Amino acid sequence: MESAETALSLDDPRLFCNRELSLLAFQRRVLKEAQDPFNPLLERIVFLSIFGSNIDEFFQVRVAVLKQRAASGAEERNRVDGFSDSEVLDAIHTEVAQLAEAAYACLGNGLKPALGEAGIRILDYADLDDASRGALDDYFQRTVFPVLTPLAFDPGRPFPHISNLSLNLAVVIRDQQGVERFARVKIPNTLPQLVTVAPSQFVWLEQLIAANLQALFPGLEVVEAHPFHVTRDAEVAIQEVESDDLLETIEEAVWRRRFRAVVRLQVDRTIPTKILKLLAEELNLLDANHPEVGQEHRAIYRVSGPLDLSRLRQLYTLERPDLKYKPFSPYTPAELQPRSKEDIFAVIRREDVLLHHPFESFQPVVEFIRSAASDPDVLAIKMTLYRVGRNSPIVEALLKGIEAGKQISVLLELKARFDEESNIEWARALEREGVHVIYGLVGLKVHSKIALVVRREGEVMRRYVHLGTGNYNPQTGRIYTDLSLFTCDEQFGADATDLFNYLTGYSAKTRLRKLLVAPVSLRQGLESLIEREIELARNGKKGHLIFKMNALEDPDMIKLLYRASQAGVRVDLLVRGLCCLRPGIPGVSENISVRSVIGRFLEHARIYYFRNGGREEVYVGSADLMPRNLNRRVEVVFPVKNPRLVSRLRDEILEVYLADTVNAHEMQTGGSYNRPWRSETLGGIDSHQRCMGARPGAE
Secondary structure, eight states, rough: OHHHHHSSOOOGGGGOOOHHHHHHHHHHHHHHHHOOTSOOHHHHHHHHHHHHHHHHHHHIIIIIIHHHHHHHHHBBOTTTTBBBBBHHHHHHHHHHHEEEEHHIIIIIIIIIIHHHHOEEEOOOGGGHHHHHHHHHHHIIIIIIGEEEEEEEEBBBBOOOOOTTTTTEEEEEEEEESSSSEEEEEEEEEEEEESSEEETEEEEEEHHHHTTGGGGGGGTTTEEEEEEEEEOOOOOOOOTTOOOOOOOHHHHHHHHHHHOOOOEEEEEEETOOOHHHHHHHHHHOOOSSSSHHHSSOTEEEESSSSSSSSGEEEEEEEEGGGGGGGGOOOOOOOOGGSSOOSOOOOHHHHOEEEEEEETTBOHHHHHHHHHHHOOOOOOOEEEEESOOOOSHHHHHHHHHHHTTTTTTTEEEEOSSSSTOOOHHHHHHHHHTTTTTTEEOOOOBBEEEOOEEEEEEETTEEEEEEEEEEEOOOOOGGTTTTEEEEEEEOOOHHHHHHHHHHHHHHHHOOOOSSSEEEETTTTTTHHHHHHHHHHHHHHHHHHEEEEEEEEEEEEEEEHHHHHHHHHHHTOEEEEESOOOOOBTTTTTTTTTEEEEEEESSSSSSOOOOEEEEEGGGGGEEEEEEBSSSHHHEOOOOEEEOOOOOOHHIIIIIIIIHHHHTSSSSSEEETTTOOEEOOOOOGGGGEEEEHHHHHHSSSTOO
């Protein structure tokens, strides 16, 4: 009898979810957190603002790529899931329209009434009494009016450039001869978007501006004004191979981004057709397939409520601890605290150190670099930096290290999307002070998180290594769940040296001792480990894989996991975002479960667990199972060798997340998600709460 493994083709498109639609399924899960009454009210507001900014980025990147291909005539049918670009764009439009409707219903029917009950009100300018209007109009004259610049559109003045993610008013004015003209007024993002009427009472800035437009057009009649929000293509291809100077090339690409095509126009549902058509024509949104501006137009979205939901985050600044999560202070192990008698190098020499952020403080990572920069026995520091943020203490420490005479080399990835400008500034600041700065590799994005410190200890040159799953950014270190490993294992140190020689020089070495590095050895290394689990299962051993990651897209890895399931291996997947694998398909993936944990903190750590016949192995690192991570990025995944730390990763993190009945969403075979346990929230298992409590002195 033919086995299921040979009877079913693992190339069947029905076995794969479309990545764009899976990303939107993730946004739906984020939106559910805003809808969830179990979450504190202002945290729900934050989730709704995150949903808004996530959708913005989705259009800037993913929709932009699909539209680029359509515009170039290179539209294609995905060889994996079988969808054509046009089919995906149509499905995206339908799904985003439904998501937007649900988001605005959440705001209007759920959050605003709940805010009102808590004494926080978002009011309409038209409903204010005369005294409140007078106070706001005075604020307009003093603070808002000087910032505004009305831009006219007529035969002598071209349609103004509308910047990406800008909120604007489309204004119709009429002169004394009765001729109507169009003007655009940009809502300044440098001012509070919610203007205070009274304590905990607000009006949207665009309403205040719309009510005072007469001040901008004296002698003319303001006929009407309607808000609109523009999203542009931000996915700029960088021609690195043809570049003589990568820094200049990235700067030029960032500059070009502001003039890319518009991929989405959001308008209020009440906007008249004539104004909407003018906007659509001038923003080049009308084409042969969509010559009108009706509801079916892919790029136009009508909503009932304030545009740009990300602006709601301003409400979180209110001093209302009763409406937020209880304050949380990360734990710092005693041996890593500043008052410890041992320095951090002595602690690492004694034993590898593993930290689980943000439950354990990110500060030891900062102190590791600070200590290295000031320690007279440290000779060299080498690091990769991807997203460091503003006012970076890590960069400050490196600059002090230069002053102290250390040899410091930094690979600062300029191609970190939406952080290019910040990274360019840091690159120049570091170079000015004498740091050896490498901007990245042609054709590859350096996404690995690794630091190497070389220290003279008597007659020995010892290498200390930090490896992580997250960026060297203390701000995200407080809200992202990540892992840090400190070690002075000689093989790790030797591998780190070889890796930096590869990144900074012309080393062609491809085999390392312990580290799995993309694009050189990571794919082959993970494939070998999965194949070993399959072979053990076929030989009667209990097979078990637990993979925790942000995204699962790579077709070959998915097919390998299907093969593992067919061989009887239990496969538990914790995938925060997009997942193109379908669990629960008879004969293919009935041994696979997929869960997505969405909660107080953003899941970011990548962990790969292999039961290995009882001789457990765990790898941790910066890479998701996506083609870009495995093929087009420099990623580092490393083994955790200490048995105590292996047990901790399994018992205190992976098993806790798999048992979560509060934050976990379970993926269905069709690609949707549900939360079958959520009704039991008050007595359920909250993985984030468990991790916050899994430290000495915690309640």
